[in-house]
Amino acid sequence: MKKIMTTTAGNPISDNQNSITAGQRGPVLMQDYQLIEKLAHQNRERIPERVVHANGSAAFGELEITNDISEFTKAKVLQKGEKTKLLLRFSTVAGEAGAADAERDVRGFALKFYTKEGNWDLVGNNTPVFFIRDPQKFPDFIHTQKRHPASNLRSNTAAWDFWSLSPESLHQVTILMSDRGIPKSYRHVNGYGSHTYSLVNDKNERYWVKFHFKTKQGIQTLTNEEAAAIVANDRESNQRDLYENIEESNFPQWDVKIQIMTEEQALNFKFNPFDLTKVWPHSDYPLIDVGVMTLNENPKNYFNEVEQASFSPSNVVPGIGFSPDKMLQARIFSYPDAHRYRVGTHYENLPVNRPLNEVNTYHTAGSMNYEKKEVTNAYYEPNSFGGAVEDSSYAEPDLKIYGDANRYDHNIDNDNYSQVKDLFNLMNESQKEQLFSNIAASMDGVPMEIINRQLAHFEKVTPAYASGVKKALGI
Ligand code: NDP
Ligand code: HEM
Numbered sequence: 001m002k003k004i005m006t007t008t009a010g011n012p013i014s015d016n017q018n019s020i021t022a023g024q025r026g027p028v029l030m031q032d033y034q035l036i037e038k039l040a041h042q043n044r045e046r047i048p049e050r051v052v053h054a055n056g057s058a059a060f061g062e063l064e065i066t067n068d069i070s071e072f073t074k075a076k077v078l079q080k081g082e083k084t085k086l087l088l089r090f091s092t093v094a095g096e097a098g099a100a101d102a103e104r105d106v107r108g109f110a111l112k113f114y115t116k117e118g119n120w121d122l123v124g125n126n127t128p129v130f131f132i133r134d135p136q137k138f139p140d141f142i143h144t145q146k147r148h149p150a151s152n153l154r155s156n157t158a159a160w161d162f163w164s165l166s167p168e169s170l171h172q173v174t175i176l177m178s179d180r181g182i183p184k185s186y187r188h189v190n191g192y193g194s195h196t197y198s199l200v201n202d203k204n205e206r207y208w209v210k211f212h213f214k215t216k217q218g219i220q221t222l223t224n225e226e227a228a229a230i231v232a233n234d235r236e237s238n239q240r241d242l243y244e245n246i247e248e249s250n251f252p253q254w255d256v257k258i259q260i261m262t263e264e265q266a267l268n269f270k271f272n273p274f275d276l277t278k279v280w281p282h283s284d285y286p287l288i289d290v291g292v293m294t295l296n297e298n299p300k301n302y303f304n305e306v307e308q309a310s311f312s313p314s315n316v317v318p319g320i321g322f323s324p325d326k327m328l329q330a331r332i333f334s335y336p337d338a339h340r341y342r343v344g345t346h347y348e349n350l351p352v353n354r355p356l357n358e359v360n361t362y363h364t365a366g367s368m369n370y371e372k373k374e375v376t377n378a379y380y381e382p383n384s385f386g387g388a389v390e391d392s393s394y395a396e397p398d399l400k401i402y403g404d405a406n407r408y409d410h411n412i413d414n415d416n417y418s419q420v421k422d423l424f425n426l427m428n429e430s431q432k433e434q435l436f437s438n439i440a441a442s443m444d445g446v447p448m449e450i451i452n453r454q455l456a457h458f459e460k461v462t463p464a465y466a467s468g469v470k471k472a473l474g475i
Pocket of ligand 2: 049050051052053056089090091107108109110123124134135193194309310311327330331334335338339342
């Protein structure tokens, strides 16, 4: 049986090719509501793109827990044998929606796990660290990555000016400028929760945790020249690679691992374990196997399931919690705020954002609230009419706080260099040469004063780093 085309009100449409006109040559009549509806809807086809990470690709999949880590967490999603549906969105940070994929940039690695206890979102990157450690600096940092407000061009000067004035960025800048700065595809990146989070077990004991997702496809990267050649022919190389591999049932997989630190160890550790510019060395805190993650299903509708997907570090489940990391604390506010603006007040009602379990809040009304929930007398809390109630068994253990409230200088007594040296020493000669030449290329047009300021930081990591970059710059 043929389907009859309709307006949004369900009224059948007789002709979708010809507007109603007064006479064969026009003009068009106001009563051609069908034309008006079409044009009005076209004007509303876009929502604001993400302020960062606008360009991305996603797929659905499954997390399977293969090891017993119940001594650390009671979270159902992390119990041995558990299988959980997930959405993973990869992205680049700086480019607008539609930017070329094969660009030098950090890759976003945003996960939404649809668990039995509500959604758990782990919104990470393909790097274990970040450029800054205090959220006050985030909007300024992002301004340097986006376009100059007058020229509307990306600015190497702004990027290196900010980095050279923010030495805490050196670790992440070194990863970004290394061979790993342009991944060959999304299938060939590791993912990291990056922040320190917490786990709570059934005895209500807290552990600090870092999450790692190691690609089973192996790390594969592109040089600047290889990437330029790809972009010349294909701006969607990573979207294409992910989509086509999943269509062909070549499902990408990641090994899921954690590092664990006790609260006692955190108090006595040699640096602040909640500092997002540092890793926990594997020799001190070895990786513990948790499970495997597989991507096995492409979205059916990119706009509905990827553009409107709303990830937020604020979404945690019992047994998984936050940490004092200042950056994480700011992100807990920032993401749901972005979603209410970008997608709409009730963004969590959309199928891609909805948890599997029943949602019981006392929020009411609001734009686009289309839930058909029966309204009872229990529309406030506390009430005497059998409405949903709190349950103290979900309370987390106390978090001990030390010190006085103040604006603490996050660079005083902070070692911005040692872990960069560890990374530099991991690189073979060819990787070091790529690092030097990638930095030199990205310093094109940057004033000498800024370059010299940055060279002084490389020198503090190790003189070999500074001299390599100088040589590549022809200094
Ligand atoms: P390890 O030698 O035990 O671990 C090094 C890690 O770095 C491995 O996980 C490796 O994993 C990854 N790695 C190897 N080469 C590069 C590269 N060129 N760019 C980025 N990552 C690389 O040493 P530590 O744990 O003491 O860490 C040393 C340095 O390694 C750190 O300062 C940090 O820069 C980097 N690193 C550390 C991680 C950690 O959680 N400890 C995680 C990732 C990087 P793989 O090849 O699978 O990515
Ligand atoms: C996206 C803010 C740091 C990873 C976003 C968005 C905002 C934001 C507003 C857009 C959200 C949307 O519209 O859907 C911030 C702030 C930060 C911060 C304020 C620091 C204070 C980080 C860090 C990471 C990260 C440290 C990784 C470890 C991501 C990813 C996305 C994103 C992966 C894309 C999510 C998606 O695919 O939809 N960020 N961010 N951000 N951010 Fe951050």
